[in-house]
Amino acid sequence: MIPVQLASFFTAATLILIGIIGVFFIDNLIKKVIALSFISDGVNLFLVTLGYKPGGIVYIYLPGMSSSWFAQNASYPLPFALVLTSIVIGASTLAVMLAIIIILYHRHGSLSSKILED
């Protein structure tokens, strides 16, 4: 059995690779944007996986826990905070890109990336 964290890192790497290949080779603009979101999803998954601790508990300090037991058993809480911000940034960039694609579609009548060639 592959350890959970290693499998997760491989999945993240695969997502990033699929995204890079997609951005380069796919012709449809919306599919290119989906490939870009694959890249950012892969990086977010990588970040979340960094916080993994085998047998760790969720990092919510409930009354009745001793602080040293909590510190030794909680999984690392920093990556989830970073990923939340990163997902929001990814969503806003995605929204702006899709808005531009809609306008370009209305102008040129095509979603092919040939409209980006001069």
Place this chain on the structure above:
Amino acid sequence: MKSLIALMVILPILCGLLLNLLHKKDRTIKILALIVAIILPLIPLIASYGTYYFGGYPPITENPTIAKYLPAYITGSYLTKFHPAITYIFNSAQRIFIFILGLVAFLAIFTSLNEVKKPSGVYSFLMFMATAAVTAIILADDIFNLYVFFEIAAISQAGIILSSNIKGSYKMALRYLLLGGVAAPMLLLGVALLLGAVGNVNISDMILAMKTGLVNPANPIFLAAAGLIIFGWLYGSGLPPFHTIKSGLYSKALPHAASLIQAFSVFTLVALGVIILRLFYYVPVVRWAFIIFSIAAMALGISMAIMQTDFKRLIGFLAVGELGYIGIGLGLGTAMSITAGLFQAVNEALVTACLFLGFGTILYQTGTSEIDKLGGLLKYRPGVAGLMILAGFIMAGIPPFNVFQSKLMLIQSAISAGFPELALIMILLSIVTFMTFMKAYYAIYLKPEPRDLEVKDRIPSSTIFSMIVLLVICTVFGILPKIATSQFGSIIQLLTP
């Protein structure tokens, strides 16, 4: 007053959000935008130096009340020096960078408000957001916070391009965002690798961990992180392979917006470049990567510039090419070269802003940017032509102006570092820059006027005012370079142990 450090970032964001809400209320927008734009360069002059903690706590060594409750294995280790907060560091170097950035932002916003009858609240919001983001990039000591503002700056710049209403601006903005969609997640991946290796996103703490042996700096994870963060740095600053999209961005923006965006590129290059050099001080390949990418930027940018027939593309490529001088200064790594590189950055931001505004007056007068269709503009506004030739001389490095001082320092530092070839390359490319500018100047101002050229004689006085302010500062820095170079001591101390 340390809280003014946070105000440098928060004030433009708040102002931008208000302007967005007040869109269509023209007078309110003009007054609010102008007041905040005037305040922006003044705050760094009155703020006091220090470290500002956003939320969180100062390090345990400075906070004895918390230290009482902690076990000995924490208080006895290096963890007491770690920063459990988002930190902003404000020192003399940051002061001069944010002052120059604020000044260029003020002049750009002032010019944009005066050029149109109905100012756009949304457009001003984008300019303020981007300024706030780059200010935060300069101040940040937390690498994830830097990434967040890096992305905000990228989206705001794309928004500024979209609002310019120039043919092809939508496609250019989409290309910029698509390329950013590849480059910015790679920067985040580099940050993630550093987080995984060190357990912290604070840059000073990471450097402390590497220097005291808490983590092994030769770990290949750090090297991969170096490559990824350098890749993100290339995107943010517009060095190759992103130089074509950056120069395209400058050509599709309105002139005052282009002058602001080039300042963003310069200061992103400096801020993120200094952070990379601080973090990866022990990897010589990083400095060599800086030098190689900078030479590529200079050679490609200036060679492409001389072949352009559209003066907006010409000045765009020149702006990208001049970034290379800064990179060489940072990459050489000696105290003199780093001072020269940082001084060159300050001068670049000023003189390129002036050139963009100046070329904007030509666009305003004639409505065309094709060099072949222009000519004989000298007789309409000889004063503006005089300001333009001065700006061009300054950019090429003619004494006694500021760019001469910084380029001379760069050349001297390259020779004393043992690389006279770099000095030769810099001199050669300065000569070609001068030739490019003179070719454009002759074609626009001195060549006989074509018959079918229609020229409006009115130029907005705000543009002329902005150009004069920038040229005066260039002259002051040229005659008294110590005003600027004495401010970089804080960064030199960090980079040259």
Place this chain on the structure above:
Amino acid sequence: MRGRYIMTLYDTIIKKIREMEEKTRREAAVTNISASAVLTAELTIISTVLLMILMIRKLNIYVMVLVFLLGAFLLFSMMPITATLRREQTDSFYKMIFYVILTFGVLISLLYWGNINV
């Protein structure tokens, strides 16, 4: 005086530059760019690359001489470089993303497998 005309190296170079000028003038007639600008760009790129190669002397002076001669030969045989440069440095999205991914690959490989000693 008529006689056998021996082609010196100097004459070969002059002939090559004249041929290149003809080519660029033909291209310039199509694209309306002055030949002097193209020539300047050409010489700038060649000089910059050759000066950069000179920096290899810090590693090994014999390698530098070899790479310099090879570089000079390649550059002069590839003239006009500016034609290739202008073709590659357009606003085409495909060309941009190609160079981006190429640079990314080279940068990461060099840093990761180079180790600190490179």
